[in-house]
Amino acid sequence: QQPVQSPQAVILREGEDAVINCSSSKALYSVHWYRQKHGEAPVFLMILLKGGEQKGHDKISASFNEKKQQSSLYLTASQLSYSGTYFCGTAHTGTASKLTFGTGTRLQVTL
Amino acid sequence: GAVVSQHPSRVICKSGTSVKIECRSLDFQATTMFWYRQFPKQSLMLMATSNEGSKATYEQGVEKDKFLINHASLTLSTLTVTSAHPEDSSFYICSARDSGISNQPQHFGDGTRLSIL
Numbered sequence: 001q002q003p004v005q006s007p008q009a010v011i012l013r014e015g016e017d018a019v020i021n022c023s024s025s026k027a028l029y030s031v032h033w034y035r036q037k038h039g040e041a042p043v044f045l046m047i048l049l050k051g052g053e054q055k056g057h058d059k060i061s062a063s064f065n066e067k068k069q070q071s072s073l074y075l076t077a078s079q080l081s082y083s084g085t086y087f088c089g090t091a092h093t094g095t096a097s098k099l100t101f102g103t104g105t106r107l108q109v110t111l
Numbered sequence: 112g113a114v115v116s117q118h119p120s121r122v123i124c125k126s127g128t129s130v131k132i133e134c135r136s137l138d139f140q141a142t143t144m145f146w147y148r149q150f151p152k153q154s155l156m157l158m159a160t161s162n163e164g165s166k167a168t169y170e171q172g173v174e175k176d177k178f179l180i181n182h183a184s185l186t187l188s189t190l191t192v193t194s195a196h197p198e199d200s201s202f203y204i205c206s207a208r209d210s211g212i213s214n215q216p217q218h219f220g221d222g223t224r225l226s227i228l
Contacts (some may be wrong), residue, residue: 002154032216041117041204041219042155049214087154089217096210097143099217102157 001025002091003102011108012078020073020105022088031064031071032089032099035082042087045073078109114138115207117220125228130192132223134205140185141207145217146178150204161188185210195227 003024005053010033012018029100034042046055048064048071059076071090075082085106089099114137123128134144134199144164147155159180162166167180179191188207192199202224 030214034219039224042223044216044218047214047216098145098157098160100157101147104154 002100004090005086005102005105006075007105008103009106009108011110012082014080014109014111016109018075018107019077020075020086020088022071022090022102024069024090026029026067026069026092027089028066028069028090028092030063030065030091031062032106033062033071033073034087034089034096034101035084036086036087055065075107078107080109082106082110113158115205115218115220117205117223120221121222121224121226123226124195126177126196128227129195130225132190132203132205132225134188134190134207134220136186136207136209137217139207139209141188142210144182144188144205144207145204146180146188146190147204149204149222155204158190160192163188164178180205191228195225197227200225200227 003100005019020066032047033045063074063094085104087104088102116135116137118129118133144161146158148158157170158173161180161182162181163185169175182188202222204219204222206219207218209215
């Protein structure tokens with residue numbers, strides 16, 4: 001079953017923060033985050049492998065709560081280039097190489 | 112960084128035509144590649160997992176005789192949409208993961224926009 005992301009869409013002003021959530025109904029092995037711009041392929045952001053792990057680079061970070069089967073992506077001091085659709089991809093024990101992509105969150109950053 | 116090349120980027124053809132899409136990993140070996148389909152404003156839906164040297168594994172509801180997958184080498188997988196019809200029009204994207212390193216992300220090709228008239 002497809003992971004559910006929230007919110008479905010969000011509009012930010014440049015410099016504002018956002019949180020995107022990804023919730024799975026199945027036990028998670030890992031969570032991958034991607035950003036896709038219109039008409040382009042998804043671009044890898046980061047992968048989280050362990051429960052409770054938190055990762056980040058630049059102003060984008062993520063957490064993974066294995067017990068709650070959830071992951072969150074944190075965007076701080078957003079830039080115009082952050083606009084796009086964000087997808088989480090979840091891998092599950094036993095099918096660790098296969099990803100199931102979430103419902104997506106459309107993010108628009110404006111001036 | 113890891114590069115995946117997908118070709119062609121766009122195809123427009125008549126109903127009944129078969130269309131072949133190539134996916135290549137340029138700087139790493141991939142025993143497994145993945146084929147996705149994406150309709151406008153929707154998520155990526157996995158169609159099948161392509162396995163080098165063996166049969167592809169198809170997701171439920173995906174016709175294996177309609178979407179033929181061949182993974183003949185460690186760097187190339189092909190998807191052939193046979194006897195394509197307008198309802199097959201979509202954005203098809205492949206991805207690959209470096210087989211030699213564990214816990215690696217999937218890297219995506221640029222996608223193929225298929226339009227069947």
